[in-house]
Amino acid sequence: MKCFSRYLPYIFRPPNTILSSSCHTEADIISTVEFNHTGELLATGDKGGRVVIFQREQESKNQVHRRGEYNVYSTFQSHEPEFDYLKSLEIEEKINKIRWLPQQNAAYFLLSTNDKTVKLWKVSERDKRPEGYNLKDEEGRLRDPATITTLRVPVLRPMDLMVEATPRRVFANAHTYHINSISVNSDYETYMSADDLRINLWNFEITNQSFNIVDIKPANMEELTEVITAAEFHPHHCNTFVYSSSKGTIRLCDMRAPALCDRHTKFFEEPEDPSNRSFFSEIISSISDVKFSHSGRYIMTRDYLTVKVWDLNMENRPIETYQVHDYLRSKLCSLYENDCIFDKFECVWNGSDSVIMTGSYNNFFRMFDRNTKRDVTLEASRENSKPRAILKPRKVCVGGKRRKDEISVDSLDFSKKILHTAWHPSENIIAVAATNNLYIFQDKVN
Amino acid sequence: MFARGLKRKCSEEEAPADPLQRQSLLDMSLVKLQLCHMLAEPNLCRSVLIANTVRQIQEEMTQDGSWCLPGPQTAGRLPRDRLVSTEILCRSARAGPPQAPDPADLASALQAVPAIQVPGAVPAGPWGRAGPGESRGGFPRSLDQVFETLESHSPGAVEELFSDVDGPYYDLDAVLTGMVGGAKSGPEGLETFASAAARPPGTGCKADLGELDHVVEILVET
Numbered sequence: 158m159k160c161f162s163r164y165l166p167y168i169f170r171p172p173n174t175i176l177s178s179s180c181h182t183e184a185d186i187i188s189t190v191e192f193n194h195t196g197e198l199l200a201t202g203d204k205g206g207r208v209v210i211f212q213r214e215q216e217s218k219n220q221v222h223r224r225g226e227y228n229v230y231s232t233f234q235s236h237e238p239e240f241d242y243l244k245s246l247e248i249e250e251k252i253n254k255i256r257w258l259p260q261q262n263a264a265y266f267l268l269s270t271n272d273k274t275v276k277l278w279k280v281s282e283r284d285k286r287p288e289g290y291n292l293k294d295e296e297g298r299l300r301d302p303a304t305i306t307t308l309r310v311p312v313l314r315p316m317d318l319m320v321e322a323t324p325r326r327v328f329a330n331a332h333t334y335h336i337n338s339i340s341v342n343s344d345y346e347t348y349m350s351a352d353d354l355r356i357n358l359w360n361f362e363i364t365n366q367s368f369n370i371v372d373i374k375p376a377n378m379e380e381l382t383e384v385i386t387a388a389e390f391h392p393h394h395c396n397t398f399v400y401s402s403s404k405g406t407i408r409l410c411d412m413r414a415p416a417l418c419d420r421h422t423k424f425f426e427e428p429e430d431p432s433n434r435s436f437f438s439e440i441i442s443s444i445s446d447v448k449f450s451h452s453g454r455y456i457m458t459r460d461y462l463t464v465k466v467w468d469l470n471m472e473n474r475p476i477e478t479y480q481v482h483d484y485l486r487s488k489l490c491s492l493y494e495n496d497c498i499f500d501k502f503e504c505v506w507n508g509s510d511s512v513i514m515t516g517s518y519n520n521f522f523r524m525f526d527r528n529t530k531r532d533v534t535l536e537a538s539r540e541n542s543k544p545r546a547i548l549k550p551r552k553v554c555v556g557g558k559r560r561k562d563e564i565s566v567d568s569l570d571f572s573k574k575i576l577h578t579a580w581h582p583s584e585n586i587i588a589v590a591a592t593n594n595l596y597i598f599q600d601k602v603n
Numbered sequence: 604m605f606a607r608g609l610k611r612k613c614s615e616e617e618a619p620a621d622p623l624q625r626q627s628l629l630d631m632s633l634v635k636l637q638l639c640h641m642l643a644e645p646n647l648c649r650s651v652l653i654a655n656t657v658r659q660i661q662e663e664m665t666q667d668g669s670w671c672l673p674g675p676q677t678a679g680r681l682p683r684d685r686l687v688s689t690e691i692l693c694r695s696a697r698a699g700p701p702q703a704p705d706p707a708d709l710a711s712a713l714q715a716v717p718a719i720q721v722p723g724a725v726p727a728g729p730w731g732r733a734g735p736g737e738s739r740g741g742f743p744r745s746l747d748q749v750f751e752t753l754e755s756h757s758p759g760a761v762e763e764l765f766s767d768v769d770g771p772y773y774d775l776d777a778v779l780t781g782m783v784g785g786a787k788s789g790p791e792g793l794e795t796f797a798s799a800a801a802r803p804p805g806t807g808c809k810a811d812l813g814e815l816d817h818v819v820e821i822l823v824e825t
Binding site for chain 1: 625628631635644646647648649651652654655656659660
């Protein structure tokens with residue numbers, strides 16, 4: 158049982174380069190990672206409001222070993238820091254989420270959001286440019302009309318590939334609280350944005366209006382005890398979405414019913430285990446991420462210590478529970494003191510919904526195979542990531558004798574947390590964000 | 604990485620029977636709530652979770668009888684009324700209606716020796732007095748003052764402060780902008796608090812005393 162990688166259907170190895178910024182500043186901390194629907198593009202957002210898009214290389218016969226690696230395709234500043242004059246508050250430019258739209262023409266579209274404003278970006282290629290204007294010269298300066306003696310038709314000539322990103326829509330002023338999620342609907346015409354207390358439905362074409370579909374703000378804020386932590390549309394049913402709460406509950410709503418979906422159609426909650434009860438029970442039950450499976454049959458939730466898989470048809474308990482780092486259960490008081498207990502980890506499905514992945518501390522991330530029930534802990538670090546080498550499974554020692562290569566709980570570095578990961582929609586390629594570094598691991602070929 | 608004192612106390616996570624452990628958790632939570640509102644815009648989820656934790660501790664203390672309810676004035680009121688609501692816990696210390704208050708008033712509000720006896724605001728037991736053999740020191744006194752200040756708002760004032768549109772943080776910012784002087788713009792003033800409030804994790808409760816004092820100092824001297 159030592160080598161988990163043998164039992165998992167794939168073994169990950171890093172590419173030749175690890176993509177990261179050369180000098181690490183606060184602004185370089187990656188805050189979201191997302192593959193597009195084909196996996197050809199990978200977008201990252203950071204604390205400085207920038208979006209960096211990587212594109213997978215086309216495989217060529219000449220370079221068999223460079224099996225479709227990711228290179229920088231486009232970089233742009235999505236959000237700038239803003240100042241809310243009414244509240245005298247700075248609005249952070251940090252990109253909280255990026256979601257891709259399915260590709261419908263040659264251009265790529267993505268939604269990116271900070272705490273308050275969602276933007277629709279168009280990323281398009283330009284490899285030709287018109288030459289031979291009549292009224293302008295080659296540098297774009299206006300020509301003296303007196304010098305124009307002939308007329309010509311401008312022609313398109315090839316140029317070096319240029320990728321440009323333009324903001325096509327700005328959806329602003331609809332959220333009083335901080336946006337934590339955005340989700341594109343399967344109708345591809347609408348999307349939703351969720352903040353701590355409200356969820357709004359938008360049409361991509363309309364920026365000055367949104368429909369409020371969930372509002373859990375109490376009339377008296379003194380009674381506020383629960384907030385929305387994440388929300389997502391069903392992958393196939395455009396009327397269905399779920400949202401999770403800080404009390405560890407998930408609500409599934411049907412938009413065909415009343416316009417304001419405060420009344421849920423389904424309510425998922427696991428009864429509390431009385432033997433594990435402590436003052437931190439509620440905090441660790443707070444759900445930090447919720448994701449539908451690709452099939453749409455299951456939802457996965459991440460709370461502080463576990464990942465749970467729920468069947469949409471069973472509301473009273475999850476069908477599977479996986480322990481991410483249960484050795485932290487006895488450290489909750491310290492983790493509360495240093496605020497780590499409030500860290501929001503995300504979780505992802507692989508393309509076939511057979512494996513789930515989530516991050517942990519010390520730059521560890523975990524994978525759970527739902528079929529074989531095997532799990533593995535891997536590490537995203539430069540030292541352990543020689544190119545083409547196989548990632549070695551890691552193990553945390555919880556007490557007693559520490560074996561060689563094991564790491565003890567007290568040696569874990571809690572400042573190195575993997576909150577954001579992504580899995581290619583169809584292949585075994587994963588993207589792991591470790592602070593300001595992006596690691597892309599690929600399945601061993603053959 | 605773990606604060607030494609706390610590690611010893613909080614090594615087990617069963618429902619703490621140890622009142623000292625519970626008290627230190629309560630103190631820590633109150634400091635977190637207070638400090639987080641010194642920052643530009645606190646995380647609502649985090650505030651709500653901490654406030655719920657405080658409420659839970661209070662409930663248990665009430666059940667235990669370790670938090671004695673005050674006398675006849677409050678007879679007939681449910682224990683829940685005595686518990687601090689999220690809204691009050693999440694508010695900054697304010698001296699009155701939403702206008703830039705006099706710096707001296709705010710500073711004195713924060714540092715006030717509890718002369719104002721609001722019914723039920725200063726219950727006996729662990730809140731207001733040192734337990735037997737327990738040296739309260741400077742830090743818990745600051746917390747008590749903070750707590751009293753937070754609780755001394757009448758419900759009317761709280762409702763008035765709270766705007767439906769802008770959320771609970773508007774007034775903190777009005778205070779801060781007013782406090783830091785007309786000449787300075789908002790971000791500069793806020794930076795002072797941000798740097799005051801920012802501290803390395805795991806420094807422990809004793810460090811928070813210094814932090815609170817430092818912040819109060821800024822309020823007074825600016």
